[in-house]
Structures are given as structure tokens and as C-alpha cells.
Amino acid sequence: xxxxxxxxxxxxxxxxxxxxxxxxxxxxxxxxxxxxxxxxxxxxxxxxxxxxxxxxxxxxxxxxxxxxxxxxxxxxxxxxxxxxxxxxxxxxxxxxxxxxxxxxxxxxxxxxxxxxxxxxxxxxxxxxxxxxxxxxxxxxxx
Amino acid sequence: xxxxxxxxxxxxxxxxxxxxxxxxxxxxxxxxxxxxxxxxxxxxxxxxxxxxxxxxxxxxxxxxxxxxxxxxxxxxxxxxxxxxxxxxxxxxxxxxxxxxxxxxxxxxxxxxxxxxxxxxxxxxxxxxxxxxxxxxxxxxxxxxxxxxxxxxxxxxxxxxxxxxxxxxxxxxxxxxxxxxxxxxxxxxxxxxxxxxxxxxxxxxxxxxxxxxxxxxxxxxxxxxxxxxxxxxxxxxxxxxxxxxxxxxxxxxxxxxxxxxxxxxxxxxxxxxxxxxxxxxxxxxxxxxxxxxxxxxxxxxxxxxxxxxxxxxxxxxxxxxxxxxxxxxxxxxxxxxxxxxxxxxxxxxxxxxxxxxxxxxxxxxxxxxxxxxxxxxxxxxxxxxxxxxxxxxxxxxxxxxxxxxxxxxxxxxxxxxxxxxxxxxxxxxxxxx
Ligand SMILES: [Zn+2]
Numbered sequence: 094x095x096x097x098x099x100x101x102x103x104x105x106x107x108x109x110x111x112x113x114x115x116x117x118x119x120x121x122x123x124x125x126x127x128x129x130x131x132x133x134x135x136x137x138x139x140x141x142x143x144x145x146x147x148x149x150x151x152x153x154x155x156x157x158x159x160x161x162x163x164x165x166x167x168x169x170x171x172x173x174x175x176x177x178x179x180x181x182x183x184x185x186x187x188x189x190x191x192x193x194x195x196x197x198x199x200x201x202x203x204x205x206x207x208x209x210x211x212x213x214x215x216x217x218x219x220x221x222x223x224x225x226x227x228x229x230x231x232x233x234x235x
Numbered sequence: 236x237x238x239x240x241x242x243x244x245x246x247x248x249x250x251x252x253x254x255x256x257x258x259x260x261x262x263x264x265x266x267x268x269x270x271x272x273x274x275x276x277x278x279x280x281x282x283x284x285x286x287x288x289x290x291x292x293x294x295x296x297x298x299x300x301x302x303x304x305x306x307x308x309x310x311x312x313x314x315x316x317x318x319x320x321x322x323x324x325x326x327x328x329x330x331x332x333x334x335x336x337x338x339x340x341x342x343x344x345x346x347x348x349x350x351x352x353x354x355x356x357x358x359x360x361x362x363x364x365x366x367x368x369x370x371x372x373x374x375x376x377x378x379x380x381x382x383x384x385x386x387x388x389x390x391x392x393x394x395x396x397x398x399x400x401x402x403x404x405x406x407x408x409x410x411x412x413x414x415x416x417x418x419x420x421x422x423x424x425x426x427x428x429x430x431x432x433x434x435x436x437x438x439x440x441x442x443x444x445x446x447x448x449x450x451x452x453x454x455x456x457x458x459x460x461x462x463x464x465x466x467x468x469x470x471x472x473x474x475x476x477x478x479x480x481x482x483x484x485x486x487x488x489x490x491x492x493x494x495x496x497x498x499x500x501x502x503x504x505x506x507x508x509x510x511x512x513x514x515x516x517x518x519x520x521x522x523x524x525x526x527x528x529x530x531x532x533x534x535x536x537x538x539x540x541x542x543x544x545x546x547x548x549x550x551x552x553x554x555x556x557x558x559x560x561x562x563x564x565x566x567x568x569x570x571x572x573x574x575x576x577x578x579x580x581x582x583x584x585x586x587x588x589x590x591x592x593x594x595x596x597x598x599x600x601x602x603x604x605x606x607x608x609x610x611x612x613x614x615x616x617x618x619x620x621x622x623x624x625x626x627x628x629x630x631x632x633x634x635x636x637x638x639x640x641x642x643x644x645x646x647x648x649x650x651x652x653x654x655x656x657x658x659x660x661x662x663x664x665x666x667x
Contacts, residue, residue, distance in 0.1 A: 100616030102609070104645050130618055134643055137616055156648050158614045191617055208616075 094228045095163040095212055097145040101138040102158045105131065113138060113157060120151040125235055126206060128194035141166070141196055141206055143233050163212055166227040167219065168202040176205065179224055183209065186218045198235055238354035238386075239347070242493045243548045250549070254496055255288035257521035262286045262295065265527050268313040271306055272529065289496065292519060293507065297530045300328060303472065308334040314524045324372040325471040326570040326637065329578045332372075335471050336525040342381060344522060345474050348491045349382020349467075352480030355489065355546075356440040356465040358412045360387030365408075367393045367401060367415035367423075368445060368568070374475030375445050375568065379414040382477055388412070395419070398426050409437045414476075416568045417443040417452050417464070421599035424459040436460070442467045444476050445568040447556050447666045453485075466555070472531055473518050479553060487540045487552030494522055497551055498530070499539050502560035513538050515560045516553060534561040558667045564660065566594060567601045569638050573659040576605060579635035583628055585613040589650045592640075595663040603640040605632060611647050 103109040110129070117124060117140075126141040142148045145161055152159035169175050183190065188211045196204040204227065209215040219226060237243055245253070263283040265272040275296050276282065285294060303311060304327045312319065319336040327333045337345065358364060364383045368375030376394055383390045391408060393401050395415075402423060404410065413420065420441055427433050438460055444467035456464045468488050469476035478495055479488035490497050499514040500507050508514040516533045536559060540552040564571045573592060580586055586607045593604040607628060615621060621644060628642045651658070 098616075100614075102614045102616075102621070102644075102646060104643070104649060109646075132618065135621065137618060137621070139616060153611065156646070158609065158611050158647050160611075160614055160616060162616045 094165075094216070094226050096141065096166050096227060096229050096232055097161045098164045098206065098208075099140040099142055099145050099148045099152070100160050100162050101140070101152060103136045103138055105133070105135055110136070110138065112155075113152065116152055116155045116157070117142070117148060120147065122148045122151070123235075125198070125232065126194065126196040128192075128206070130192065139192075139194070139206075141232065143235060145229075162208065164206050164208045165212065165215060165219070166196060166232070167205045167207055168225045168227065169205055170202055179219070179222070182218050182222050183215055186214055188215045188218065236354045236357050236359060237547060238351040240547075242491075243351060243489070243550050245493075245549060247549070250493065251289055253493055254521060255290075257493075258289050258292060258496065258519065259283075259286055261519070261521055261527055262529070264524075265313055265529060269311055269527075271302065271311055292496065292498070292530065295519075295529050297505065297517065297532055298528050299532050300333060300472065300534075303333045304328060304331055307331050309336065311526050311528070312336050313527050314338050319525055321377075322372075323374045323377075323471050323475065325374070326572065326575065328572045328574050333472060338524040341474075341523055341525045344494060345378060345477060346381040346385035348474065348477035348494060349378060350385040351489075351491060352465070352467050352477050353382060353386055353388070353412075353414075353442055355480045355482040356412070356442050356463065357483065358383070358386060358388060358440055358442070362386075362411045362440075363389040363391065363408055364412040364414060365391045365393045365401060365405060365410045367395060367413060367419065368476075370394045373568075374469065374471045375414075378469070378475035378477060379442070383414070398423060402426050402430060402432055405438065406432050406435045411437050412440045412442070413438060414442040414444075414467075416445045417448040417456060418446065418567075418596065418599050418601060420456055420464070421452065421459075424456065425599065428459070433460075438462050441465065442480070444468055446565040449666060450555070468553075468556075470533060470535075472526075472528060473520055473533070474523070478518070481552075482544060482546040482548065484545050486544060487554050489544065489548050489550040489552055492551045494520065496521055497539060497553065499537065500532075502532075502534075502536075508538075510539050510541055513557055534559050534563065536560055556667065562660065564592075564594060564662065566603050567638055569636070571603075571636050571638070575635050576632065576659070579631050580607060580628075583607075583631055585609055585624055586628065587647075589652070590659060591650050592660045593663070594660065601664070603638065604643055605640045606643045606645050606650060608645045608647060608650055 123143040128139045130137045149159045191208040193207040266283045321337040324332040366379045370376030441464040467480040469478040479490040481488045496519040498517040502515040536557045537553040591606040
């Protein structure tokens with residue numbers, strides 16, 4: 094199951110990141126995970142939030158180029174080598190991973206946010222090896 | 236040293252007589268050979284017979300860069316193509332280049348002018364001169380080259396782009412003169428210093444042009460290299476470098492006014508201003524055959540000095556340039572119009588029409604950053620996608636301007652919208 098991630102392009106100007114967070118706070122959006130990929134020129138902010146559509150709209154209104162991107166949130170068991178096994182299976186299916194980052198929720202499992210080129214194929218791989226993904230409903234409830 | 240005393244030191248009466256004779260001939264020549272001028276003169280109701288002397292020049296219409304664009308590529312040529320031996324081109328205000336053509340006589344005249352200018356810097360046949368302007372469609376390289384050959388100097392056609400080779404040859408050959416842009420010469424002075432070559436060079440003079448520069452830059456160049464630096468002026472529409480240059484007095488630039496008749500006008504009312512008053516420089520090419528121009532508006536702002544110079548020359552002088560009456564920028568010696576950037580960005584669907592050009596000078600070299608706003612629907616959340624877009628825009632800009640620019644993508648509405656005339660340029664170089 095895929096989940097909508099909110100992506101925001103920000104040019105590296107002082108305070109821009111803070112402004113994004115302020116907009117989300119003012120609109121009662123809860124951030125569950127955040128990742129910032131940056132270069133010297135700009136940053137790409139990726140967010141897992143409880144209300145992605147709402148977050149995207151309020152950010153656009155506030156003048157930020159925000160968009161929704163489908164990603165997978167994979168529940169990874171707390172076992173050594175668990176993530177490696179998953180990645181190996183995905184690689185075998187010739188699916189390439191664009192990026193990934195962690196999501197911490199209070200449970201026994203760790204979770205990984207992952208963007209791949211072929212989401213449905215990646216999902217099929219995960220199903221085969223009995224790895225669970227989180228749904229939008231679960232995210233909303235967090 | 237004065238290259239051509241007869242022409243550079245003539246009395247005012249002699250000069251007026253020569254200019255009059257040449258203007259009468261020129262007007263008849265363009266009327267007979269250039270449809271554009273024939274139509275334009277007919278429209279203003281002026282015939283070649285109405286022009287009796289140089290004082291009648293104000294009866295004639297102006298020519299602008301747009302006229303060259305509208306008649307691209309050869310519409311203003313007066314000589315048949317079989318008589319044209321060379322083409323040069325410079326940036327136009329939008330996509331199209333401004334093309335000029337030279338007959339054999341034009342090339343000879345140009346070489347004569349450059350030889351005069353180099354003589355103002357006391358360069359002679361005994362000198363070894365490195366020409367470090369670009370060779371090609373740009374007039375700088377070949378223009379300086381032919382002039383230096385006419386002078387009889389030993390010419391080293393370096394062109395641009397390899398500072399290390401240039402400084403090595405400067406030392407090994409014992410070069411005594413150099414022709415290049417002033418900002419490049421400042422850069423070279425640093426290369427020479429860093430390589431510990433400053434006391435090994437024999438350089439004594441530099442002929443610098445193709446971009447505006449300040450007296451402060453001249454002092455800097457002269458003291459760093461222990462040479463005299465001269466300001467050579469020109470534009471391809473009129474000829475190229477060598478239209479004017481300053482002598483050892485550094486009291487304005489002597490115009491080769493037996494070939495190029497200067498006027499200074501008010502850029503708004505288009506009427507002549509008094510001597511000494513600031514205005515836009517206008518040239519009429521008195522003898523050119525390939526693409527003769529009548530009252531061409533250079534858009535360069537300056538004032539005129541008619542008194543005889545302490546160097547002995549009587550040719551009219553213009554003062555250091557005070558700016559432009561249009562928005563043209565000169566970046567790394569290349570003419571750049573914001574409208575070119577605008578025209579180029581129209582073809583990139585991912586960006587909005589809003590852009591900002593930031594020009595600066597870092598370590599004596601010009602830098603250009605172009606900030607563009609990406610249309611919201613074209614953002615990607617992958618670095619790779621952003622980099623691909625940046626590269627695409629950089630390629631479009633490079634091919635439009637002929638120089639590279641750093642492209643900076645900006646978020647939506649992050650560039651200032653101005654009320655009234657949009658501001659598209661921030662020039663931090665303070666050249667005027
Ligand atoms: Zn003089």
C-alpha cells in the first residue's frame with residue numbers, strides 16, 4: 094500500500110525551512126517524519142504527515158512549491174539484517190530505490206519510507222516476502 | 236608616437252572639408268545601394284542632393300540596432316556579396332545576431348584605425364604583441380590582429396582561454412604588449428604573480444577594450460604590471476575595436492574622426508547636445524563600403540571634447556563612458572541583453588517568465604547567475620530531476636547568450652514582481 098508524501102522544494106535562503114514548519118504548525122499538521130536532501134543551492138524537503146492533502150494545499154497557498162509523491166512505508170522487524178534482506182529482494186526484481194529515510198513510531202517495528210521507480214513491483218516483492226507496509230489510514234491515526 | 240600625422244593632426248577646416256566631401260559621397264552611395272536607407276530617406280523627405288556638407292548631417296535619419304535585426308542578415312549591406320571579404324557578428328537584442336560585412340577597403344581602413352590606436356600606446360613595429368581577444372565572429376581578435384600586423388609588430392594570436400600558455404609565452408617570447416579585455420588582464424596579473432613571473436616579463440603596454448572599465452581598474456593594472464594601459468573602443472556595427480583610443484595623456488579617447496563622424500544626442504529628444512554635455516554617442520561611417528551606417532545610435536553615454544590634445548592630435552575625443560541608454564550588459568566581453576534571456580526562457584516550458592540576472596565580478600572575472608522560477612507543476616521531489624532541469628536551462632542560456640551562466644532555480648513567487656518596468660538585472664560590478 095502506498096502513502097502520500099509531501100515534497101517541498103526550497104531554495105536555500107535563511108529561514109525557509111522554518112517557514113515551512115510554521116505553516117504546517119499553524120494549520121495543525123502533525124509531522125511524523127522529515128527528511129531534507131540538500132545541495133548548496135536548494136533543498137528538497139520530504140515529509141510524512143497525518144494530513145498530506147491538506148498540508149500540500151496550505152503550503153501551496155503560502156507560496157511553496159509542494160507536491161504529493163507516492164511512497165512505501167515498510168515495517169521492518171527489529172532483527173539484524175532485516176532491512177538488508179528486503180533490499181536484496183527488491184534489487185533482485187530490478188526495482189531501483191530513489192531514496193529512503195526512517196520513520197519512528199512507537200511500536201516494536203522500525204519503519205522505512207521508501208521511494209522506488211516501480212512502486213507496484215516493489216509492493217509485489219514485499220508481499221511475497223511477507224513484509225508489511227503502512228496504509229494512509231494507519232498514518233492518519235498516528 | 237603618431238601613426239598618421241596627416242589625418243590625426245589636421246586643422247578643423249581641413250577636417251570639416253574632408254568629412255563634408257565624404258558624407259556627400261556616402262549619402263549618395265547608401266541611397267543608391269541600400270533599399271532600407273532609400274525608403275527611410277524618402278519617408279523623411281531628404282534626398283542625396285540636400286546634403287552639401289557635414290553640417291547637413293542632422294537632416295538624416297538615425298539607424299538603430301533594431302534596424303540591423305529587422306534586415307538580418309545582409310539587408311543593410313551596400314556592397315555586392317562578391318566584394319565582401321569578411322563577416323563578423325555580435326549579439327542582437329533578441330535571438331538573432333547582428334551581422335556586419337567588410338570589403339577589402341573596409342579591412343584596410345580598420346587595420347589603419349587599430350594601428351593608430353596601438354601607436355597611441357606607443358606600440359611600434361619593434362614590439363611583440365599578444366592578442367588575447369577571442370578570434371572568430373567577435374571583432375576583437377581579428378581586428379586587433381590586423382591592426383598590429385599593419386603596424387608591423389610581431390603578432391602572437393593567443394585568442395582566449397589558456398592563461399597558463401599565455402603567461403609562459405609572455406615570458407619566453409619577451410612580449411612587450413598585449414591586447415585583451417581589462418578584466419582578463421587583471422586576472423593575468425594574478426596568474427603572473429602566483430607563478431612568480433612578475434619580474435620576468437617585458438610587458439610595457441596594454442590595449443584594453445571590449446568592456447567598460449574604470450580609472451581605478453586602469454591604475455590597478457598599471458601598478459601591478461608596471462605598464463601603461465590604454466582604453467580602445469569600438470563596436471562591430473561601426474567597425475570593431477579601433478574606433479577610438481586614449482593616448483598617453485589619458486584625457487579622453489581620440490576618435491578616428493576622418494572615418495567615423497561622432498555626434499552626441501539627447502537619448503530622449505534625439506536632438507544634439509552641446510559639447511561637453513553628456514549624451515548618447517552616434518556615429519556615421521564616412522567611408523565604409525560593406526555596411527555603411529548613417530547616424531548609428533551606439534547607446535553609449537559620453538561627452539565630446541574638441542580641443543587639440545596635448546599629444547598633438549586634433550581628432551575629437553570622447554570622455555570615459557558613463558553608462559548606457561539601454562539595458563545592454565557586457566559580460567566577459569560579450570554583449571548581453573536581458574531580452575535575450577527572456578526570449579530563451581520562453582522556450583523552456585518548466586519555468587515562469589520571471590527571472591533575475593545577477594552580474595558580479597569575482598577575482599576579476601565576470602560572473603552571471605540567472606535565477607528562474609520553476610512552474611509549480613514541474614517540480615520534482617528528486618535531486619536528479621532538479622539537476623536535469625538546471626542543466627537544460629543552462630544549455631538553453633549558453634546557446635542564446637554565447638556565455639555560460641549559473642542557473643538557480645527558485646520557488647514560486649520568490650522573485651520580486653515590480654510595478655511598472657520590471658527590473659531584471661542586478662549588476663554588482665560598478666563599472667561606470
Ligand atoms: Zn591625445
